[in-house]
Amino acid sequence: MKRLFAITLVLFGLFLGTAQAEGLYPDVPKAVGNPHPEGSAFMRINHMKLMRHDRDDTMHNGNRDVKYSIKECVACHAVKGPQGLPISVKEEGHFCKNCHEFAAVKIDCFQCHNSKPTEEFTALLMRDPAPTADEISAYLKELRE
Ligand code: HEC
Ligand code: HEC
């Protein structure tokens, strides 16, 4: 029951204003790059459907034409640790982990998929001046090709 409440709270971002102030809503770290055209509320509710394995397509036929790559999620949603480098899902504060712990959701995706961005993207993230949203989009597009 408590878990259901947490999930509802997260998915609909219901009491966002007050809940956040009272620490009832998980701390969602800020992303880089352009926001989702579908909006954050849509992403909260649907992200798990967008990334589903189409086993026949992706794994067996090596279909690279995937709209939502998990590599891209962990790039824009990278969270910097004490050393200023992106942290893995094993560390506190990781974008996916923070929210899932709050809602008591467990995923096994990161047993196989990297929970940190690639070295190239990390270098771009660390650059001074910081990359623009367009540069990030261009990089992610390359990643997909
Ligand atoms: C047993 C290992 C394994 C697990 C566990 C796993 N995947 Fe994958 N996944 C793969 C492999 C292998 C590929 C194809 C190679 C690639 O593109 O990286 C793939 C490809 C994908 C893709 C398309 C390519 C990309 O870069 O995103 C998505 C999306 C994806 N997985 C999402 C998930 C999600 C979400 C979970 C957890 C619910 C998950 N995977 C769990 C092995 C795994
Ligand atoms: C091009 C960069 C980019 C990519 C790629 C990206 N996101 Fe986002 N995402 C954002 C931005 C920007 C926001 C708006 C909130 C913010 O500024 O932190 C956001 C918001 C979200 C939210 C809502 C957070 C909240 O406020 O509660 C979720 C959930 C989310 N993204 C999941 C994902 C997942 C899962 C993937 C991969 C399938 C992904 N995102 C890929 C940039 C990105």
Ligand code: HEC
């Ligand atoms: C704003 C909060 C939030 C963020 C951020 C978030 N998730 Fe989720 N995620 C949820 C909630 C809540 C559920 C459970 C929904 C349900 O059970 O109906 C969920 C479920 C999932 C599931 C399905 C699990 C299952 O057992 O069916 C996957 C896969 C997933 N998330 C992947 C990710 C990945 C990968 C990231 C980071 C890139 C991420 N999520 C970030 C809130 C979030």
